[in-house]
Amino acid sequence: MLKSTHTADSDTATGSPSARWVLVSLSLSMLLSSLGTSIANVGLPTLTQVFNASFQQVQWVVLAYLLAITTLIVSVGRLGDLIGRRRLLLAGIALFTCASALCGAAPTLSLLITARAVQGLGAAIMMALTMAFxxxxxxKKKTGSAMGLLGTMSAVGTALGPSLGGVLIAGLNWRAIFFVNVPLGIVSFMLAQRYLPPDRQQQSKTGARFDYIGTLLLALTLSAYALAVTLGRGHFGVLNLALLLAAVLGMALFVLTEAKVSSPLLRISMFRDPVLSSSLGMNALVSTVMMATLVVGPFYLTRSLGLSDVMVGLLMSVGPVISACSGIVAGRIVDRIGAQRMVIAGLIAMTTGAFALALLPSLFGIAGYVAAITILTPGYQLFQAANNTAVMLDIRPEQRGLVSGMLNLSRNLGLITGASFMGAVFAFASASSDIRMAAPDAIADGMRVTFMVAGVMVVGALVIAGIGRVLARRGLDSGN
Known part of the structure; x- marks a missing residue:
């Protein structure tokens, strides 16, 4: 089982200055990894000109980073459990920082894409192990607040990326959007080296070995799935189908392999834990819904409401800004009231917000859009803080990195699935082969249908939450 009675060490449990600096270090690591995702997008038009390349070629600057994170985040979390999370996190920060410098200095597009993949590996380590720490x-009484803080820093990085990237490109050049990570990475490394607690000796004495075959199979499976839902920019062709079938085959081979090896990357029995299984399912669903706001929102604001690029940018920043402001508050509420209750409360708020996005903008325009986002986004932050706390609170120390990686993976899979699936729903509901040429009324119809579907998906997450709670209670009763 996953449960543990372990509590934080006495010096860190009391909120000492050392513990606060640890949280600063972890927060900066989370900020850097999310900033690395969002800041590169704004540079793609410039990169097409600099390297005289097509959009399909330069989009790999973003895809290489995301693929590295998605395919490796579970494996690096497990590796941290085995060899020591402190040393691996330090290596991850150093790798991310050096790769950022290499990105900024890259003379060719191919080298830039390679460096971005290495940077993504560093980011995967940082994302997986910050939550584990x-x-x-x-x-335990402050776990929700810490999770809320990490959620806030992730939102800050996402919100800051486009605006900071635009300023750096305009004031300096495209290389600056990668070089900016270097001094921040150095500060993060110094803080982590100074304040992170030492690795526990028992980690090296468990006798467990790293599952290289399972890691390779999982990485190939996730790569095939990620490429299946991202290539073609919403058009599902023969290549996408072949990749999806390869992902299904890869997953079957992975499950068979993990059942036979003595020290598997993932023990299939872990998914019998109703808290973990339900949390992963809910995390993927709500991430899919949140991606819909990023995919559909700009088209609706531009094509249906007829807003300028400046206004669209301002309105699209409302969600990330609210996320940044509500994360810490959400974490404190989780600590005070309880994680399980706040999972339900967050999902209820998200359900309300999703259906509000389907109805209010057509009635009240910009005001309706902002009102709905103001409901949806804090609900998401509350859910994230509560869900992560519910899972990580009682995990055995030797499994924290692995489970943290699984939580991050479910979120990433939800995001990449949402970009494809919700985009397809929007295009279908708009009844247009080319969404850029659709009439304003058609765009409004697409918006309405997409977020009705999103609302139903969050209701599905609520059902999963309820089933998970019932199964967890039955498990406790049978244990007694």
Whole structure:
């Protein structure tokens, strides 16, 4: 089972200056990894000109980073459990920083894409292990607040990326959007080296070995799936179908392999834990819904409401800004009221917000859009803080990196699936072969249908939450 009675060490549980600096270091790591995702997007038009390349070629600057994170985040979390999370996190920060410098200095597009993949590996390590360290640096009573803080820093990085990237490109050049990570990475490394708690000796004495075959199979499977839902920019062709079938085959081979090896990357029995299984399912669903706001929102604001690029940018920043402001508050609410209750509360708020996005903009225009986002986004932050806390609170120390990686993976899979699936729903509901040429009324219809579907998906997450709670209670009763 996943449960543990472990509590944070006494010096970190009491909110000492050392513990606070640990949280600063972890927060900066989370900020850098999310900033690395969002800041590169704004540079793609410039890169097409600099390297005289097509959009399909330069989009790999973004895809290489995302693929590295998605395919490796579970494996690096498990590796941290085996060899020591402190040393691996330090290596991840150093790798991310050096790769950022290499990105900025890259003379060719191919080298830039390669460096971005290496940077993504560093980001995967940072994302997986920052959440895992919370259990060692924060008392159980403060876990929700710490998770909320990490959620806030992730939102800040996402919100800051486009605007900071635009300023750096305009004031300097495209290389600056990668070089900016270098001084921040150095500060993060110095703080982590100074304040992170030492690795536990028992980690090296468990006798467990790293599952290289399972890692390779999982990486290939996730790569095939990620490419299947991202290539073609919404058009599902023969290549996409072949990749999807390869992902299904790869997953079957992975499950068979993990059942036979003595020290598997993932024990299939872990998914019998109703708390973990339901949390992963809910995480993927709500991430799919949140991606719909990023995919559909700009088209609706531009094509249906007829807003300028400046106004669209301002309105699209409302969600990330609210996320940044509500994350810490959400974490404190989780600590005070309880993670399980706040999972339900967050999902209810998200359901309300999703259906509001389907109805209010057509009635009240910009005001309706902003009102709906103001409901949806804090609900998402509350859910994230509560869901991560519910899972990580009682995980055994030797499994924290692995489970943290699984949570991040479910979120990433939801995001990449949402970009494809919700985009397809929007295009179908708009009844247009080319969404850029659709009439304003058709765009409004697409918006309405897409977020009705999103609302139903969050209701599905609520059902999963309810089933998970019932199964968890039955497990406790049978244990007694």
């Amino acid at each position: 919370v259990g060692e640096t924060v008392s």
